[in-house]
Amino acid sequence: MSLTHFQRYQTWYAAFFLSSYIFINNTINASSNIMEAQRDGELPFMIWEPFVWEYSSAIGTLLLFPALVWLLQAQPLNWQKITRSLFIYFIASVIFSLLHVGIMVAIRKIIYNVQGMQYDFGLVWFELLYEYRKDLWGFLFLIVVIKTYQYVVSQLTGQATPITHAEDAPQDLNFDRLLVKKLGKEFIICTDQIDWLESSGNYVNLHIGTRIYPLRATMTHLISRLEPQGFCRIHRSHAIRLDAIESITPLSSGDSEIKLITGKVLNLSRRYKEQFKGQINSSAVWV
Template identity: 45%
Template sequence: MDWHTYEKQARFWECSFWILLASVHTLVDSLSVIEDYRRLGLEIETWQPFTWESSSQFMGLVLIPLVLWFDRRFPMHGNQIRKGLMAHLAFSVPFSILHVTGMVWIRKFVYLAMGGHYDFGHVLHEWVYEYRKDLISYAWLVGVIYAYRFMVSRLRGEAKVIETGEDTPSTKFTERFLVKKIGKEFIVKVQDIEWIEAAGNYMELHVGERVYPLRETMAGLEKKLDPDQFARIHRSYMVNLDAIQEIIPLDSGDSKVRLKNGQELNFSRRYREQMKGRLA
């Protein structure tokens, strides 16, 4: 499978990775607990450690989308590293509360189904104990996410605006982006970009089925692109006017923009009049 094929199925492989990782952790940790009990000469039913470990891993999986959402709001990039780091440190507290609450209720339900009773113990004392472990798990989780993004950016290629001195001097708008990918450099023409999506501290440039991350803000990029060619349609989207197939009104008063490639994007009312002026 080449990288281009992987990108088409990225969500599937990402989910599969986390599920596989959680499954391996559950199996290894459960067997380790069973072995520890045996060494101490204590008896334990096999389902108990598997319940403990699987409930913890399951809640970790459930909370991954929440961590990704929070990281989009407080990314750790550039001059925002310190702010993002402090925000993530603070967020580890509600993360741990949700994680512990969820896994305890899962354990209570399983124990009840097995004819037993699960006692978590003193809530505050036990949570402090669990938080120390959750803090490490949270840091590891965020570390894996950033390592994966770094790997993807190297394989996918990261775009940057060609400086004025390198660009055509007859225009004030950017016409090309320089993309670095696995030690190579090549040019992406602005006219080939179909739409642009905000993703944290990056703008994702969609060219056919390929996506190139650009470290820039939406407002900053909007100033660099020709307004006769690109229009903002949403706080998170900008489109190439030549790539639009139709605009579909919705009952809510907003609309959807359907591109020629079949992609549909939300079109906010606040940008409608501005769009009409450009299409007139």
């Protein structure tokens, strides 16, 4: 698997590996419950019940995982205000546990009702405290997993940062160079090497040939800074360097296809067509 392929689909790979780990771990837990009960004598439950208990917990964790990723982005740990950060994460862990318990209990009740049985959660306050102990550990474990994964990916793929013309230059100035950090090395890329831009959450992926470098920015803010360098937005999620265009093909839908010199084909949305034509005309050299 090439690094470029991984960069393009890293969210799906992360989801697959996390799901696989959680379900394998919970399958082992369920089978351990059955084996321990058999070793002690007669089973006090139906053989499918431990799997319902464990898988309902796994589903709850996976459903809440995106919220945990969002929390780390919206409220990163601030060591200068560590008391405030710890308080926020403590409240988040309590909410995480309550939602996790609510999801898994709801799933269990539905399955038990389908089987014509009644699911008893137990003494509420005691069970919530019991579950919070486990959920707090799971909450912290997932944070470590997310931060470790992000660090490893950033080291493998590199990350770009705009280079301003002076140390004290404000961050909204136009720029024509990027500093890329990758595997402990730093090197400079000129913006005229970028073929196209791709919005990806809080980042914009810079496509340079077969390489991809993430830059922490929004597409709207970044394209406003790169327009003087000959870039144009063509879609809600895409922008291109005009000099990288090979051909433009109109479509019956009113959109167009733009083929880049690299062979990449991107969609020109009707919403951005007039703006695109304006920039093409203003940058054209008539002879």
